[in-house]
Amino acid sequence: MSLLRPLVPVIERAVMGIDRAFSRALQPRRSRGLLSLLCYCGWGTPTRVELTGRVVLPRTLQPAANADPRWRNFTNIVRRLLSREIGGVTVHGALNGVQAEATSDSDGFFTLLFQAEQPFEAGWHDARLTIPGRERTSYARVQIVDDRGCAYGLISDLDDTVIQSDVTSIGRMLFTVLTGNARTRSPFPGVGSLYRALARHNQGDTGSAGNGKNTKRRGRNPVFYVSSSPWNFFDLLWQFLEYRRIPLGPMFLRNWGADLMSGHTTYKHGVIERIFNAYPRLHFVLVGDSGERDPEIYAEVARRFPGRVLGIYIRDVNEGQGDERVLRLRGEMARIGVDMVLARDSFAAAAHAMAMGLITPGELRSVAQSVEKSLHLPLLSF
CATH class of the missing domain: 2.60.40.10 (Immunoglobulins)
Known part of the structure; x- marks a missing residue:
């Protein structure tokens, strides 16, 4: 590979x-x-x-x-x-x-x-x-999006973060991408429940998140998807999100004829920076995976925009291999007050989100039940 x-x-x-x-x-x-x-x-x-x-x-x-x-x-x-x-x-x-x-x-x-x-x-x-x-x-x-009317935004990768793509293996990735469709491609267990919780409507005031920031909620929290998939796949990805009841949001994909010249890291960091600059009052939760450069990209964003990243969730798709770089970055992020969570599944990310005051215990329960149903493993007793 x-x-x-x-x-x-x-x-x-x-x-x-x-x-x-x-x-x-x-x-x-x-x-x-x-x-x-x-x-x-x-x-x-x-x-x-x-x-x-x-x-x-x-x-x-x-x-x-x-x-x-x-x-x-x-x-x-x-x-x-x-x-x-x-x-x-x-x-x-x-x-x-x-x-x-x-x-x-x-x-x-x-x-x-x-x-x-x-x-x-x-x-x-x-x-x-x-x-x-x-x-x-x-x-x-x-x-x-009016950044005065929502608690925070969610910026997420797609491949191997929301949708299972096997990007760590070229052969498996090509087979999965080239022979699947919007209904046969699989989301990661619990990702729909987690994203619905993070993007929910809520008119109440949950007080302050774990980092001390006010999280008064007055509307739906926006979701933005930033991926290296080509624009040619937009309709497939949109239909996938609709079919799996995962919150819809603007997608930032790549023009394989031009954006390739800039490189994956430069492209993705540039798009995320545009989103941050467009909504200067908004804080963000960043979600990606350990398969490529998401941890490094998100860490650089957190440094570039101090105080605006509420948390970073990295889905572990390497089965523990090569996680040293993520753990090193996690230590660096902790020193600037940002939690980087290396999550085995959606439940691990949801548990941290609840501890931060970003979702409720009931929403954590919903994520747990979704993961349990998919993996046939009991996570919590309620």
Whole structure:
């Protein structure tokens, strides 16, 4: 595995380079045909919202089902990866009466920026997207967060943190990703219950968390997903979260044609820093896994934004191997007042969250019951 891992970015860049060259030659003819808008989840504040999407040729994907054979799942994955992007297309958007316009780049991506004179209301909204001169209309979900109206935010990785992907083994990861779908991919036991507890609505006042910070709750705590998966998998990941009843939230994925040049650590740290800067009053819980660089990335974020990280939960996917680096970072974090928890399962993270005052004993019980049901192991007696 260690010998193959350095080759993965090289192979990805080569494939993307060939795909780009092929697409440039065909784009003028493609742009005159039927076009489709892939709309991702928008995010922002009451005064500024950002919505990313992609202009592509229409594609046909079979709806996911539990009984789908692996060959059908593989076919759908290939269709996602081989999407035909169209650059130079103008996209118009409307969000609660505010208009925005953008032009797709060479990879088909566009970003609409909505600047509100009258503040948007916090919560979920629908944006309407069109290509001028075309009849088709698309809609995108948008999450607007007022950092004065929630207790904290949750920033989470996806692969091997929420969804089991085996990223520590290239072979197993490829088999899992390429032959699964939104209904057959498996979440880690208890992750849905844990994230629902962390993101719950609560109008009361739980007092102060274990670090002394006030955690008065006036609305849903937002969830943001930051992953190295490609944007081509957005619909699969969104459907997975919906199907498994895991809280939805904006996803920050990668453009494998461009973001690869920046490296995993630089990319992920940059996205998290953008989220922190967008909500300067908000504290955060950071959740990742020990398979790659999440512990180091989150530790650097905690140093960069002192006092704003309530806790770091690292799912142990290495079965105890190589945990020395996490334990070393945990000691460094303790010295600046941030708990980094190396969690074997969702229950271990939930127990710490309850001790911090981030979730209630009843919510801890719910996580425990979910883990027990999945693993057939008694965790607590209530």
